[in-house]
Amino acid sequence: MDIDCLKGLKSLACKIRIGVLESVYGAKSGHPGGSLSIADLLAYLYLKELRANPKNPEDPNRDRFVLSKGHAAPALYSVLAHMGFFQLENLKSLRKMGAFLQGHPNMNSTPGVDMSTGSLGQGVSAACGMALGAKLDGSGVRVYCVLGDGEIEEGQVWEALMFASHYNLDNLCLFVDNNQLQIDGWVQEVAGLSKIPEKFEAFGFNVMQIDGHDFEQIEHAVNLAKSQKGRPSAIVMKTIKGKGVSYMENNVSWHGAAPNEEQFKLAKAELDSILAELEG
Amino acid sequence: MSKILKKATRESFGEALAEIARFNEKIVVLDSDLAAATKTKIFKEAFADRFFNCGISECNMIGVGAGLATMGKIPFVASFAMFSAGRGFEQIRNSVAYPNLNVKIAGSHAGISVGEDGATHQCCEDIALMRSIPNMVVLNPCDHYEMKAAVKSAADHKGPVYIRLGRLAVETINDQETYKFEMGKGVTLKDGKDITIIATGLPVRAALLTSKLLENDKISARVINIHTIKPLDREIILKAAAETSQIFTVEEHSIIGGLGEAVCSVVCEKFPKRVQRIGINDRFGQSGSAHDLLAHYKLDSKGIYETIKNKLG
Numbered sequence: 352m353d354i355d356c357l358k359g360l361k362s363l364a365c366k367i368r369i370g371v372l373e374s375v376y377g378a379k380s381g382h383p384g385g386s387l388s389i390a391d392l393l394a395y396l397y398l399k400e401l402r403a404n405p406k407n408p409e410d411p412n413r414d415r416f417v418l419s420k421g422h423a424a425p426a427l428y429s430v431l432a433h434m435g436f437f438q439l440e441n442l443k444s445l446r447k448m449g450a451f452l453q454g455h456p457n458m459n460s461t462p463g464v465d466m467s468t469g470s471l472g473q474g475v476s477a478a479c480g481m482a483l484g485a486k487l488d489g490s491g492v493r494v495y496c497v498l499g500d501g502e503i504e505e506g507q508v509w510e511a512l513m514f515a516s517h518y519n520l521d522n523l524c525l526f527v528d529n530n531q532l533q534i535d536g537w538v539q540e541v542a543g544l545s546k547i548p549e550k551f552e553a554f555g556f557n558v559m560q561i562d563g564h565d566f567e568q569i570e571h572a573v574n575l576a577k578s579q580k581g582r583p584s585a586i587v588m589k590t591i592k593g594k595g596v597s598y599m600e601n602n603v604s605w606h607g608a609a610p611n612e613e614q615f616k617l618a619k620a621e622l623d624s625i626l627a628e629l630e631g
Numbered sequence: 632m633s634k635i636l637k638k639a640t641r642e643s644f645g646e647a648l649a650e651i652a653r654f655n656e657k658i659v660v661l662d663s664d665l666a667a668a669t670k671t672k673i674f675k676e677a678f679a680d681r682f683f684n685c686g687i688s689e690c691n692m693i694g695v696g697a698g699l700a701t702m703g704k705i706p707f708v709a710s711f712a713m714f715s716a717g718r719g720f721e722q723i724r725n726s727v728a729y730p731n732l733n734v735k736i737a738g739s740h741a742g743i744s745v746g747e748d749g750a751t752h753q754c755c756e757d758i759a760l761m762r763s764i765p766n767m768v769v770l771n772p773c774d775h776y777e778m779k780a781a782v783k784s785a786a787d788h789k790g791p792v793y794i795r796l797g798r799l800a801v802e803t804i805n806d807q808e809t810y811k812f813e814m815g816k817g818v819t820l821k822d823g824k825d826i827t828i829i830a831t832g833l834p835v836r837a838a839l840l841t842s843k844l845l846e847n848d849k850i851s852a853r854v855i856n857i858h859t860i861k862p863l864d865r866e867i868i869l870k871a872a873a874e875t876s877q878i879f880t881v882e883e884h885s886i887i888g889g890l891g892e893a894v895c896s897v898v899c900e901k902f903p904k905r906v907q908r909i910g911i912n913d914r915f916g917q918s919g920s921a922h923d924l925l926a927h928y929k930l931d932s933k934g935i936y937e938t939i940k941n942k943l944g
Contacts, residue, residue: 480698
């Protein structure tokens with residue numbers, strides 16, 4: 352990956368994070384922690400990977416993206432706005448009455464959202480259906496889906512994995528945002544969830560483990576997933592919840608809380624200075 | 632074609648799928664290890680490449696159906712009513728109905744007439760669950776010809792549809808040549824001026840027989856078949872409320888949340904009249920033969936007749 356490409360990705364990821372902060376601050380509610388942890392992945396997917404056209408968001412031949420951990424909607428809305436699916440200005444309307452940016456993604460109200468999600472464990476099944484549909488059509492459409500690590504405590508996820516593997520959905524690539532925190536605390540303490548890569552492997556997946564904040568690792572893993580024939584891929588990303596905002600990192604209290612004015616200014620200043628450095 | 636005299640609506644469902652799929656390549660069918668029972672295997676035998684067994688995982692099956700619908704397919708997903716409408720309720724609500732996706736959900740072995748399997752498999756709450764969800768159409772056909780027409784209508788309708796299927800072979804009441812199915816429209820099977828019996832699904836035939844028994848007592852009973860519980864044909868119900876002295880609803884479903892309460896809502900709001908709900912009285916079923924159970928829960932013509940006579944006093 353060349354320097355300009357890397358710079359572009361870092362810059363978009365930083366802008367996504369600023370959008371997350373601004374929208375959640377404006378809404379006075381929402382989920383910043385798990386939105387910030389997937390900002391780098393979304394920057395990579397939308398800038399480098401997904402065949403999706405903001406001018407034609409309903410194109411049947413577009414690649415699909417399903418945010419199974421739908422509470423990270425602020426990150427999805429932010430990347431969609433930056434890619435031109437709608438105006439950046441709209442991010443301020445998040446969670447407000449009448450807004451098309453609902454608290455959790457709504458495919459019928461927001462351009463660029465491919466599946467309505469929010470109830471954990473369900474997006475991944477829909478992603479399987481999309482991948483199967485694409486295979487039936489021989490369309491070459493690829494399906495990407497992001498799961499939270501807390502989310503995979505849902506039994507439905509494992510039903511979906513069995514299905515994806517059984518039907519050889521090699522056009523399906525799952526990401527697990529392994530930030531190790533869920534609302535009630537550390538994933539390991541809340542539910543004893545461990546050995547995530549081994550579990551996916553046991554379900555027949557091509558599994559890769561990466562640092563979810565390292566663009567070169569993301570690129571490498573996504574390319575390997577694309578070259579994989581006959582079985583679906585899962586990329587388990589070690590991430591930091593709240594990544595990019597010093598006081599939010601690895602702090603579970605930012606799972607579902609909005610910053611106050613002072614906190615918002617501090618976070619914004621941190622991200623602005625990173626952006627200024629990248630674009631200076 | 633010879634007239635079908637008796638057939639389980641699940642079998643009519645499977646046949647209908649195989650028939651309409653010949654003219655509509657978008658139709659795909661998903662089952663969760665009950666293809667032999669829900670009769671989707673009839674489709675599978677005709678279109679193996681468009682049939683997907685999901686294994687015993689109804690929640691995932693419904694989500695896969697949602698995903699397929701976003702790709703332009705028309706998925707029919709099938710299981711027992713207990714497991715599609717029951718276990719999969721939240722998936723149906725959030726992954727299918729909220730995004731208004733074109734998924735058809737079949738609930739087979741509905742009601743107590745499942746028989747010997749007993750209460751765990753006798754779903755008497757599916758209509759209540761499904762009709763409470765926005766965007767959902769709820770169909771409950773009563774015989775072979777109605778089911779075949781309903782499946783075609785469901786496929787033509789854009790949006791989520793729940794179709795209730797029965798295990799027990801039921802006698803045909805509709806005419807093969809003349810029957811026309813219109814989603815959302817009730818059917819007056821027999822006119823009457825004293826009381827009205829509004830029935831849905833399996834006990835429609837019993838309701839017709841009941842009206843014959845009432846004739847001997849000089850009671851003229853109108854019989855209406857409601858195959859579409861949602862959207863409900865308000866007009867036919869209000870007409871009955873205006874023209875007859877009271878309404879009896881009959882369903883192989885809990886009296887809570889089903890056809891009876893749907894009729895009550897319409898009548899209460901627009902033309903208050905006495906409505907007596909006949910169904911499963913807020914209790915669980917049990918093992919037994921379908922016919923013994925229908926008699927025990929007073930959903931055969933004898934039981935319905937007794938209840939009506941009792942209430943009329």
